[in-house]
Structure formats: C-alpha cells, structure tokens
Amino acid sequence: MTYETLIVETRGNVGLVTLNRPQALNALNSTVLKELKVAYAGFHADETVGAIVLTGSERAFAAGADIKEMQALQFADIYKSDFISGWDDVAKARKPVIAAVSGFALGGGCELAMMCDFIIASETAKFGQPEITLGVIPGMGGSQRLTRAVGKAKAMDLILTGRMMDAAEAERSGLVSRVVAPERLLDEAFAAAEKIASLSRPSVLMAKEAVNRAFETTLEEGLRFERRLFHSLFATDDQKEGMAAFVEKRKPAFTHR
Ligand code: CAA
Numbered sequence: 001m002t003y004e005t006l007i008v009e010t011r012g013n014v015g016l017v018t019l020n021r022p023q024a025l026n027a028l029n030s031t032v033l034k035e036l037k038v039a040y041a042g043f044h045a046d047e048t049v050g051a052i053v054l055t056g057s058e059r060a061f062a063a064g065a066d067i068k069e070m071q072a073l074q075f076a077d078i079y080k081s082d083f084i085s086g087w088d089d090v091a092k093a094r095k096p097v098i099a100a101v102s103g104f105a106l107g108g109g110c111e112l113a114m115m116c117d118f119i120i121a122s123e124t125a126k127f128g129q130p131e132i133t134l135g136v137i138p139g140m141g142g143s144q145r146l147t148r149a150v151g152k153a154k155a156m157d158l159i160l161t162g163r164m165m166d167a168a169e170a171e172r173s174g175l176v177s178r179v180v181a182p183e184r185l186l187d188e189a190f191a192a193a194e195k196i197a198s199l200s201r202p203s204v205l206m207a208k209e210a211v212n213r214a215f216e217t218t219l220e221e222g223l224r225f226e227r228r229l230f231h232s233l234f235a236t237d238d239q240k241e242g243m244a245a246f247v248e249k250r251k252p253a254f255t256h257r
Helices: 030-045 075-080 087-091 108-115 130-134 142-150 152-161 167-173 182-198 201-213 219-235 237-247
Strands: 006-011 014-019 051-055 060-062 097-101 104-106 118-122 126-128 164-166 178-180
Touching: 006 030, 014 030, 014 182, 030 087, 051 182, 060 097, 060 108, 087 108, 097 108, 097 182, 104 108, 108 126, 108 142, 118 167, 118 182, 130 152, 142 152, 164 167, 167 178, 178 182, 201 219, 201 237, 219 237
Parallel strands: 014 051, 051 097, 060 104, 097 118, 104 126, 118 178
Antiparallel strands: 006 014, 126 164
C-alpha cells in the first residue's frame, strides 16, 4: 500500500504512523481517514506489533478536520452519508495507541489525539476546539471526550471560546499524561510503546478494555467487568509466568506477545 497522507512504519514491536500533509498542517481529510484505517488494520493483523504511536510534525499534530474539504458541503448530503462517522472506527483500535503531540492539535486534531489511549505532549503542543469560531461545533467527539478528560468547566471554556491551551495547562487539566522537551517526544512515546509491547498481550488488551469501560457504565458494572477480566487472566500461561518470575526474582518471559 502506498500512502498519500501518512508515513507508516514498523520499528521493532511498535507501529508508527506519522500524519504527513505538511502543506495543510496535517488537516484531516477523507484520505487521511481512509489511510489511517488501513494502517491500523495492518498493525492489528501483524502479531509482532504490540502498540502503536501516532504522531504528526513538529509544527502540527493536526490542525483540525480539513476546512477546505468541508466548506461547501450541504446538510442533506453530510447527514445522509453520516459524514465523519468513520472516525469512530479509528477510536476503536484494539491495540494501545499513544498520541505523540507536537505543535497544533486543534479541532479534529485534538479529537484524534483524544481517540488515542493516552497523549504524550511536547512543550510546544497547543490543544483546542476552535470549531465555534467557524460557526460550527466539534464533530469528532470533542464535546464528549474533552469533557470526560478535563471536566465541564475547562471543556466549556475551550469549546465556547475556541481558545488554545498550552501543554502545561493540558497536563494540569488531565488531558495529557506527560509533557517532554520537543526533542524527547518520539523517544518518550516509543519507550512507552515498547514497554507496553513487551508485556503479555491479553493483559494489555484487557487493561485497555477495562479502563475504557469506566466511561461507558456504572461503577458497579465496571467493577464487575474488571473483576471478570481479572479472573480470566488466570487462565493464561502469562499470569503463571509473570507471578513465578516475580517470586523467583527474574524477568518474565511472556508467551503471548
Ligand atoms: N483545514 C484545511 N487547511 C488548513 C487547516 C484546516 N483545518 N489548518 C491549516 N490549514 C492550512 C492553511 O489554510 C494554510 O494553507 P495555505 O498555505 O494554502 O493558505 C496552511 O495550512 C498553513 O496554515 P496557516 O497559514 O493558517 O498557518 P498559521 O501558522 O498562520 O496558523 C493555525 C496556524 C492557527 C493552526 C491556523 O492554520 C488555523 O487556525 N487552522 C484552523 C484550525 C481550526 O479551525 N481547526 C478546526 C477545524 S474544524 C473541525 O475540526 C471540525 C471537527 O471537529 C470535525
């Protein structure tokens, strides 16, 4: 597959996707969506890949959905085609995805970062949902995922004013897990992805499922779901190996990676 808008590589056990539309600050058009789905499907089919890093350029992770592509669209057409609903598939990636964000992550770009499992930001990162300044509102999950990530006060502030927040504010608010110097960004994201990829795959996938369930259900159901997953991991060789390795003071050699 030749990609027009992405650079897709595998480095060891980590899949790397780099958004690559520099002329448009990585604005997300329908080709990016189509290609990202293909890239993720390839990584999911590849047993050797245990985690994915999604990044952009130094200047922009992504400056939003492509305004030039959307500008002339009519309500009836976008409603009939359920425009941009395909991004839900991107958010449903089963393997862990880390967003490594430098520069602008605005509108759909911020929403794409929030579709990842966690965000590592460069000190230069700027997050925002500026759609209101275009006469629209977020459409790829911003009003829902940002509110869950940072709470009502900050989400309302950002979505109603369209202002940007810097990396320090994003970390304080709980949107990003770590902020690093720009030159450390990819190394930091890779180190985290490699660590995840070195662990037992069933436990990694279940951990992701369990955390995501917290956003979709009641506490009681979530606790039950977590406990059942926890129980089921005792059916794996890797639980025996992981615990034996701890007791024997050695590194575990997991089977399922
Ligand atoms: N769509 C299409 N093209 C975009 C774009 C976008 N979202 N963002 C930037 N570009 C293009 C610019 O049009 C410009 O192209 P030309 O050179 O052909 O004119 C190029 O990228 C560079 O951008 P600027 O010259 O504007 O760069 P800057 O440094 O002066 O400003 C910026 C950077 C503040 C990020 C500014 O580009 C900007 O405000 N971009 C739009 C941000 C935005 O509103 N995003 C939300 C989009 S709507 C959305 O995402 C809806 C949704 O939820 C689904």
